[in-house]
Amino acid sequence: MPLELVTLRCLQDNYAYLLHGEHGTALVDAPEALPVLTELDARGWTLDAILLTHHHADHIQAVPELVAETGAKVIGAACDSHRLPPLDRQLNPGESFEVLGETVDVLDVSGHTIGHIAFHFPQSSLAFTADSLMAMGCGRLFEGDPGMMWQSLTRLNALPGETLICSGHDYCRGNGAFALSVDPENMALKDRLEAVAASQAPCAPASLEQERATNPFLRVNELRPLLNMQGASDPEVFARLRKMKDEF
Structure with missing residues (x-):
């Protein structure tokens, strides 16, 4: 049976995710303690594990309080351990x-940061991508380069289309506005933006299939002619799009 997923709004625009099954409860990223503890209490769940995607403060700063309150074990990337809270288990990409009775694959999604990992739960069709692949966008390249991020997005894009992409922030309106500026005739994108505007619900997760249809960073083949880059490689088109988004 697939794990139960709860999307939590934290801070101003972060998402954290609770996963629950018969073997317990896990949290992916820890921006803020209060929403997590409130949800756990409301549902009568006990937190067993905290999975961390990368070292930025808005994804890890609540770990000490949550560990103190729950005793949860902390899991993250070995190569990023010097920038993460103390880890009970260190992971390597590949x-x-x-966790929770399900096998989880660890994916290297460096680009936003070096050592950023994603967690793929194939049985539950979930991928926790944080600030790599995002709803209608991707993360800024603070530490990596466009080629690195393109490899990360390609790796994620190889997952099954029904996989729910659980990203780290509610940037949907800004990402969507940029996407529409470079892909103005995309009806799937227009429909998605209308749905986002009409709803107060979190805009993540979304299926990888939907991201393929609406996310410009996964649509380099479709956008290549619109950018007059017919002879350019996929990474080159991605790099142009990322630069355009940075300046948008």
Whole structure:
């Protein structure tokens, strides 16, 4: 049976995610303690594990309080351990581990930061991508380069289309406005933006299939002629789009 997923709004525009099944409860990223503890209390759940995607403060700063309150074990990337809270388990990209009775694949999605990882739960069709692949966008390249991020997005894009992409922020309106500026005739994108505007619900997760249809950073083939880059490689088109988004 797939794990139950709860999307939590934290801080101003962060998302954190609770996962629950018969073997317990896990949290992916820890921006803020109060929303997590409130939800756990409301549902009568006990937090067993905290999975961290990358070292930025708005994804890890609540770890000490949550560990103190719950005793949860902390899991993150070995190569990023010097910038993360103390880890009970260190992971390397390409390996798999078990949490809540499900096998989880660890993916290297460096670009936004070096050592950023994503967690893919194939049985539950979930991928926690944080600030790599995002709803209608991707993260800024603070530490990596366009080629690195393109490889990360390609790796994520190889997952099954029904996979729900659980990203780290509610940037949907800004990302969507940029997407529409470079892909103005995309009806799937227009429909998605109308749905976002009409709803107060979180705009993540969304299926990878929907991202393929509406996310400009996964649509370099479709956008290449619109950018007059017919002879350019996929990474080159991606780099242009990322620069345009940075300046948007």
